Amino acid sequence: xxxxxxxAELEDVRTVIDDLVFQPNEAIxxxxxxxxxxxxxxxxxxxxxxxxxxxxxxxxxxxxxxxxSGIEAFVGAxxxxxxxxxxxxxxxxxxxxxxxxxxxxxxxxARQMMLxxxxxxxxxxxxxxxxxxxxxxxxxxxxxxxxSCRSAAAxxxxxxxxxxxxxxxxxxxxxxxxxxxxxxxxVFVDIPGCGLCCDRKALEDIAARHWCPTGLRHDPAVLxxxxxxxxxxxxxxx
Amino acid sequence: xxxxxxxAELEDVRTVIDDLVFQPNEAIxxxxxxxxxxxxxxxxxxxxxxxxxxxxxxxxxxxxxxxxSGIEAFVGAxxxxxxxxxxxxxxxxxxxxxxxxxxxxxxxxARQMMLxxxxxxxxxxxxxxxxxxxxxxxxxxxxxxxxSCRSAAAxxxxxxxxxxxxxxxxxxxxxxxxxxxxxxxxVFVDIPGCGLCCDRKALEDIAARHWCPTGLRHDPAVLxxxxxxxxxxxxxxx
DNA sequence: CGTTGAATTGAGTGTTATCAATGCAGGTGG
DNA sequence: CCACCTGCATTGATAACACTCAATTCAACG
Numbered sequence: 381x382x383x384x385x386x387x388a389e390l391e392d393v394r395t396v397i398d399d400l401v402f403q404p405n406e407a408i409x410x411x412x413x414x415x416x417x418x419x420x421x422x423x424x425x426x427x428x429x430x431x432x433x434x435x436x437x438x439x440x441x442x443x444x445x446x447x448x449s450g451i452e453a454f455v456g457a458x459x460x461x462x463x464x465x466x467x468x469x470x471x472x473x474x475x476x477x478x479x480x481x482x483x484x485x486x487x488x489x490a491r492q493m494m495l496x497x498x499x500x501x502x503x504x505x506x507x508x509x510x511x512x513x514x515x516x517x518x519x520x521x522x523x524x525x526x527x528s529c530r531s532a533a534a535x536x537x538x539x540x541x542x543x544x545x546x547x548x549x550x551x552x553x554x555x556x557x558x559x560x561x562x563x564x565x566x567v568f569v570d571i572p573g574c575g576l577c578c579d580r581k582a583l584e585d586i587a588a589r590h591w592c593p594t595g596l597r598h599d600p601a602v603l604x605x606x607x608x609x610x611x612x613x614x615x616x617x618x
Numbered sequence: 619x620x621x622x623x624x625x626a627e628l629e630d631v632r633t634v635i636d637d638l639v640f641q642p643n644e645a646i647x648x649x650x651x652x653x654x655x656x657x658x659x660x661x662x663x664x665x666x667x668x669x670x671x672x673x674x675x676x677x678x679x680x681x682x683x684x685x686x687s688g689i690e691a692f693v694g695a696x697x698x699x700x701x702x703x704x705x706x707x708x709x710x711x712x713x714x715x716x717x718x719x720x721x722x723x724x725x726x727x728a729r730q731m732m733l734x735x736x737x738x739x740x741x742x743x744x745x746x747x748x749x750x751x752x753x754x755x756x757x758x759x760x761x762x763x764x765x766s767c768r769s770a771a772a773x774x775x776x777x778x779x780x781x782x783x784x785x786x787x788x789x790x791x792x793x794x795x796x797x798x799x800x801x802x803x804x805v806f807v808d809i810p811g812c813g814l815c816c817d818r819k820a821l822e823d824i825a826a827r828h829w830c831p832t833g834l835r836h837d838p839a840v841l842x843x844x845x846x847x848x849x850x851x852x853x854x855x856x
Numbered sequence: 857c858g859t860t861g862a863a864t865t866g867a868g869t870g871t872t873a874t875c876a877a878t879g880c881a882g883g884t885g886g
Numbered sequence: 887c888c889a890c891c892t893g894c895a896t897t898g899a900t901a902a903c904a905c906t907c908a909a910t911t912c913a914a915c916g
Binding site: 515516550551553554557 | 903904906907
């Protein structure tokens, strides 16, 4: 977000930005609140949630390192979701007035903001096309592909089944059954303390069954991502 | 979008904007194209589509009057969807350079753009929470509520069953069965040439069954909307 | 060792997908 | 005008799938 700033500007920004750490299931902000800040994930995993009338929740999208949430606050809207940390998560809290002044001072910064809006939109589309389309097995497969895509070793955090269900639009039991089946078939291996190590080829096959989007649009694997993440937040996985 | 401009500026803008009319099923732009313009719907209905591997399509969201699509082009991205007119549709084609120069000249115009991005994001969330959650009947009910929400008379266009299925993540047959059942139960009445007249109370009941989002977020009814739309584009409905 | 919360599994039911047939327009050409 | 086609909506029968409810297992923790 701040990639285009000069060193001096960066220093100014740094002083008013809070670095926060949230424990699993802690809320970062609540749906309906009037927001005075937006947030970027530095490390960890965040779910954006909308509550359903029966007390359940629907996860609208996930946010990982570098993703920005609460961006709607910048156009004066109340937060549209509740943001909840799914593991120990380090978050940057950026007050609105910082963004405000940057947009005023640096004309190109507005474009940075638009890029972030587009990122959120891409993620929202993914939620529809990949996570809410086709049979449960294909959805789970696409989720594992997504979660493991930044890892060179194809590892990913082991989300709890309830969250998987809420994200994929299926029940907890269905999510559990599919994951158990995948484990039995060695589509992934559970490495305790390290998350799941996925057979991406197998997952791609499963993901392609019925109603598959043409070409899943995932980040290229980021080398070294495992090395950085694992030791710092081992409790982040599993 | 141009609400904050002065009269003179508006005149400048008007000269470089194209007014286009698309027939049903005509594509406005294609997924993957590098875009040199964005579009606003003046009248009609547009679907944003992502192709699936089996030749089917998934409708990501709908765009109605005043909605803006192809906004991703402004940050240099290729169009993320194919935009297709669902009825006779009048569209405004705004070249990127117009937006470009407005953002440079009028600092507050960037904020207008961000508002539009947020509108798209809200619609994307709706696709997930309302249209891709819960049993088929509830999804269809929420769609009819959405389509009829701008009409004081609670009328809405009669989408073809294939499109309903592609938008709701169900098959054409299921969409047809649900609609036929609704018709038999007088949940709506088909007024040929005018679309469907919906019993919104009944729809709200059905929409609330299982997995319902807390509070559907629809526009308030716009008085006079029917009067304006119906005579101009009678072929738009039915 | 008992408690707790989550994951897993089972049995039964309900919904939806699939495949296939039928009905119902609006058009075209004889 | 009618036969014919075509595209779409509708309907039926069946199988696959996912949901519900309930029981069981498992791991973590005090």
